[in-house]
Amino acid sequence: MEWRKHIIADETVLLGKPTVKGTRVSVEHIIGLLAQGWTEQQILENYPRMNQESLQAVFSYIQECLKDGLLYTNS
Secondary structure, three states, rough: OOHHEEEEEEOOOOOHEEEEOOOOOOHHHHHHHHHHOOHHHHHHHHOOOOOHHHHHHHHHHHHHHHHHOOOOOOO
């Protein structure tokens, strides 16, 4: 999955947070919804500008961040 086609960071949108292209929905928000128990179907129904491919891009983006060590914290 080439997430770069679907996830962008624009300083003029949500202060540059990574968002789903064509929306003001941040990756952080999508992950938060999933953490609250939302299903992928609920997200797609509530955010009609998103599709299955853009949602998959969110997961690919997070995976790459984890792989690159960008999300690790020190204990």
